Amino acid sequence: MLQCIFLLSDSGEVMLEKQLTGHRVDRSICDWFWEQAISQGDSFKLQPVIASPTHYLFQVVREGITFLACTQVEMPPLMAIEFLCRVADVLSDYLGGLNEDVIKDNFVIVYELLDEMIDNGFPLTTEPNILREMIAQPNIVSKVLSVVTGNSSNVSETLPGATASCVPWRTSEPKYANNEVYVDLVEEMDATINRDGALVKCEIYGEVQVNSHLSGLPDLTLSFANPSILDDVRFHPCVRFRPWESHQILSFVPPDGQFKLMSYRVKKLKSTPIYVKPQLTSDAGTCRVNVMVGIRNDPGKTIDSITVQFKLPPCILSADLTSNHGTVNILTNKTCSWSIGRIPKDKAPSMSGTFVLETGLERLHVFPTFQVSFRIMGVALSGLQIDKLDLKNLPNRPYKGFRALTRAGEFEVRS
């Protein structure tokens, strides 16, 4: 089981340490860790499980903050990693983002949360709803109150009722004047287009996000028109397995507020909404580059926030890029970013320019990969359709809302 959790800033400073068991871990382990991180560079920072001379370390990096957990005995590594991810989620939810300052400013809350989330190295309460009831979230009101009155407690006086109920994820008996529930399909398209322009892989990773503000203990049933297209699914603990196994129906008592009801995957899609065609030709020490972007399959809604990003290969000395639409930026870490926004009706956006190669290099032999991002409101590209949402156990008719959104996930075009 975990023995200790450290929170490190992106400069390697130990911001917090929380000892979890009687076997204390000295913070010199962080020095060791940081020395390794500096000497081995980025690949070390991406290594989730590290065997140090004295401990096994698990690390999760979020927004520059390194969450480091130590153990000396066998335990499921994914459990530690998932837990650290959960801690990071809860903290960023509580503090409205993660960065060095916000953690230092709210260190008491971080301590209280950690103390509640893990006991003796084993996760205790990780359900955000219950945590929110036990430890108050810092908000403007409480801040003002604490300034005015000089004291405010963020620790709840009583135990949330949910800890005892059979639906531990649900706040006990919330009351709303307007009962409403929103169901969002949020999809990410992962696609790989190879050098020849062929679609190697195209799949959708989607989430059903529900925002529920319903009084009492409602029982919801959500069904899809075409569940057979789903390749694989994962559920929030509130979803009952049986109805899904037999009829592919989602039956659940929802947590209060925003949560991820399920995630799914649809594989082997045939086409992408937009195309990106990079062309690189090089000779005599320079390389001409030309990238065209256009709509391939009109999804029926506008595609916006289109950007194309790529990293210049190390052998390129300088780059000069212009576009007929949108703006092109070359960042200090040799990343080029071309933000297009929406595709205009009258012309196809294109970016062109030249790279100057390293002296002595005749032709380019390594080629960048272009990462594309876009967003389409109102469409779920997988084609998944919600059939109906039934609500039981509610006093009055609630408002039901549905939305859909598709954005690019790992959308890559190789050149």
Next chain:
Amino acid sequence: MFPQFGATAETLSKASSMVFRIGTDAHLYDDPEDVNIAPLLDSKFDSEKCEALKRLLALIAQGFDVSNFFPQVVKNVATQSLEVKKLVYLYLLHYAEKRPNEALLSINCFQKDLGDPNALVRAWALRAMAGIRLHVISSLVLVAVGKCARDPSVYVRKSAANALPKLYDLRLEEHTSAIEEIVGILLNDQSPGVVGAAAAAFASICPSNFSLIERNYRRLCEILPDVEEWGQIILIGILLRFVIARHGLVEESIMFSLRSTKSGKSEKNGEATKISNKEDTGYASGNDDFGLGADVSGNIDLELANMVSRCYIEGPDEYLSRLSYANTGPSELNVAQFTSGKSNDDVKILLQCTSPLLWSHNSAVVLAAAGVHWIMAPRENVKKIVKPLLFLLRSSNASKYVVLCNIQVFAKAMPSLFAPHFEDFFICSSDSYQIKTLKLEILSSIVTESAISFVFKEFQDYIRDPDRRFAADTVAAIGLCSQRLPDMATTCLEGLLALTRQEFLSSDFGSVDGEAGVLIQAIMSIQSIIKQDPPSHEKVIIQLIRSLDSVKVPAARAIIIWMVGEYSSLGETIPRTLSTVLKYLAWHFTSEALETKLQILNSIVKVLLCAEGQDIQSFKRVLNYVLELAECDLNYDVRDRARFLRKILSSNLDYQGLEEETNILSPNKDLAYVLSGHIFGGQTKSSPPEPINYRFYLPGSLSQIVLHAAPGYEPLPKPCSLPRVDNVDQGTNGLERARNSDSFDTDETDSLSGSLDEEGASDYGSEHSISGSNVSGGSNETGSASEGDDNTDPLIQISDVGNAFENQHGVSHSGSADLGELISKRALESWLDDQPNSSNTSTSEQSQVRVSTARIFIGDIRHRVKTKSYTLLDPANGNGLKVDYSFSSEVSTISPHLVSVEICFKNCSSEPMSDILLEDEESNKDSNSADQTLVATDSSLTSHNNVPILVPMEEITYLEPGQTAKRIIQLYFH
């Protein structure tokens, strides 16, 4: 232009960030010590106390030691404010172990809080009380936990379950059975939340006490989907272990199909491959080439998976070390240890209740459930785990890596499982380098003939990736793929050759390290493909030799030149080109790099030895020329090699004018000739399929990721080790009985370790690798230490000493020596243990029994294990005498009954000390072992229920400030 404006903007942004920080605890973190904390702690107002505690917490967070506030903080534990209470608890738990005496002051408050009507207060009090880890109060805590285990509130019961491992961690013998009983109660709880926490307690306290599980097995299975996610992970593992111990492995599972192949080779083999073929949807080649290709590939993965299952059961260290013993026959598990998954209800229920967990949103749960199906599910159902596992790859980068490590093992053992999903292992540019290499490795082990063209297309893209290290790995993967699918060899070779031609362009100018790496890797891959079937790739060799002119990287050149020597007599074209090639090499010799020079020398000799006809003369001339050059080389390695070659080949070189004189050579020269023939001429045999030396640990375990057994790693229990008697109340007794009646070679030792378990030795059981009974006396210390890993070396070897055995081997050991070893074993045990004295009373009870059953050898511990030292006397303010003691591994010179204790005195004060003596207080202390804790009294070390016989130490007459002195005392434990 408007400097003042800019300044205003700056202050504005500063001000806004100030506003943002108002009301947070920012100022407390930034300047925790800007006010005097002590008076605040004594304040009447909760808010001031709160502030003080927050400041202390900030100091703790920043790594300062604020334990000197302990007494003041402890007073505040009685507060009514929950926030203050929480903060006090946070502080208390951080320092309790450091200040045990003051921590005792808080006990009354905890006990009062345990009766509080607010469940939150009760739970917190229990958590804090269990967390302060004092032996003295352990019995109080035990009572409290027992009470809370029956509390009406679920949350409190959950806290009770979490408190149990803390209590157990103190390693107090007398509480063990009570703790296990409470575990049993909590496992039986109605609330799933409690069961989850109880499962975690079970796993860390008594993982092999299956009688607790047996009672509730069905109910635990049914409740499993409702248990919270973290408990699920642990509970799945427990249920799996139980089913294996109870019923054995499933005969339809992968584990079985692979296992049986060794004994019933041909028939089973065919059947198994047929099955894997049927499952393998990606296999385009139908039944036509079933004979050769499929059989071979099927065989390999069977063998590998057989290993996997053995590693799971025995632990790779023991399994592999046993393999290295030639004389120990593998203990085949007999059919009785398998059960039919179709008819066994327990197995069916386990699989049923874990399969919906494959949809869990917690990756660790999915992986744990997949592990159960991998081991237990019938072969045809295993593919159920594939999609959920692949879906995990869409989660965070950290878990992606762990999941891939596990998939790698599954894919190696059963490639057909993942073969249809090869696209999921295509690389994204956002993957880290580790993930990329793992994906490549998986791809090359699952690729099938129908998929290979897609995979190669991908590989071509990867080779152009800007990360050249990754490109080199891709080239290596191409080599591996073509080894798996020999039909693809030609295609691979063409691609690789094209690559080498491409690469020189860049390697010429760029001279980047990465490019050289890719080129070397490409040529190595070519080499490995050629090695499989040299005659059919003659043209490739010629092409490579031709490219010598353009390949500039020394390592790559060396490999090509090696091929010249190796395949000099292959086919018809190569021998004809040889003289030109050798002349070319000789011409360029001086401008070559070191490794190439050495390789040129070797190759020319090889060519010469294989040569026939008139070529020999010209070859000899070339060799002479090169040797002369080499003998004047700057590098001594080259010079040495040249001289050696000249000596050994003197016969060949001297008789230049004569032909066919080999028959009339003097015997001496003949010998040299034969020798050189052996050194250089020995054709490399097609190496047997490389010995599989992977280590496999249970899926989802930490050990599988770090590839060594982490402390506390336990392989699966022995199949059917749990008796099928229903009314067994003591699990361990039954265990022993069952084992004695069986015929494993490790039986006796196992039952011994079973009895050790009762002392709580099971926690570090994996560090002792208990070897089988057939290792004999003196060779023990060196034997079986074949693993390079420190962790795996058998530190202690326990062999059973039956009477017959005593007669054969025990002669050389006198009885007293045996006893001495036993005692040092005990000493060892106590320093391995956290609390050295706690288990001694029971050890002495058992030692009588053990003398007759076991002999324990201790290898040279000092080199492997750092002796742990304990603090006997701690200078409170960093000022005074500091005394540490440790159990040294030396055997006493006076009597084997004595245990040596090394005591280290250090003067931490600024003044010298004199006349320091540690002596035995002749007091008959009562035997309450709780008193023997780290309470720093002089006699704690020696205060046992019976007065130890003590060989006193020399008196230290004078100790300078800062000086350290070491003394050894020897004492006798009863």
